[in-house]
């Protein structure tokens with residue numbers, strides 16, 4: 575064998591070995607995506623699963639991304655027979671990652687055809703609400719700046735409005751109102767004051783009929799700051815019929831609602847920490863006087879899903 579052909583053979587072997595190694599690595603990195611051989615372009619590519627449209631990536635880039643710990647945000651269309659647990663298993667992420675990124679409080683509430691958005695690593699998808707810097711966002715959420723950069727493959731420190739960031743290993747709240755074992759964590763009192771009307775059936779103060787009161791009323795004077803009972807994302811901030819000025823926060827497995835506010839201090843999409851001021855007490859909507867109407871909802875953000883907030887207050 576001539577010197578030239580030996581070199582050629584060596585380089586071919588090296589190429590085969592490298593490609594094979596990448597495929598092996600991809601597999602060892604826990605990939606459930608499908609490695610395919612693109613015969614036309616003579617290269618191995620990876621079919622990324624769970625995407626609406628077929629998405630391919632070069633095997634080399636794929637391995638690089640997996641090794642760096644980077645994640646991506648994907649949209650998954652629920653197939654018949656899927657459960658949130660099976661989807662989570664398939665993507666090697668936690669069930670809660672799917673739940674809180676899709677504002678689902680009950681893991682049994684998904685149906686075929688529904689679209690779910692989640693990152694391929696455990697974390698919270700945060701949409702940057704104003705031009706910012708990584709350092710600022712990392713500080714706000716108390717997450718490691720290096721892992722934010724790594725996970726999101728960021729090259730610049732600047733973040734533009736609308737950028738979707740994965741905050742790795744971060745969940746909207748550690749407040750799981752009803753955990754699997756049945757144990758409960760407490761909420762913070764949103765205002766301090768006496769409960770003037772309890773949860774349950776009562777004579778409606780304005781309508782004068784027996785009706786179900788879906789929250790508790792806490793008496794406080796107009797302008798008293800209303801605090802977030804737990805950390806979470808603002809999913810509603812605005813006027814809502816009899817509720818008046820209302821804030822709804824989403825937590826890991828639940829929602830809290832604050833009604834009849836005088837002023838709303840936070841906007842939809844914003845993140846608030848436990849104890850942060852979100853509004854002030856008022857009497858907007860159907861209210862006889864200034865008070866906070868406070869609701870806790872589990873198993874979905876619907877008025878029929880309320881539970882007695884007193885069970886979760888210290």
Ligand SMILES: [Zn+2]
Pocket residue numbers: 771787789790791866867868
């Ligand atoms: Zn009320």
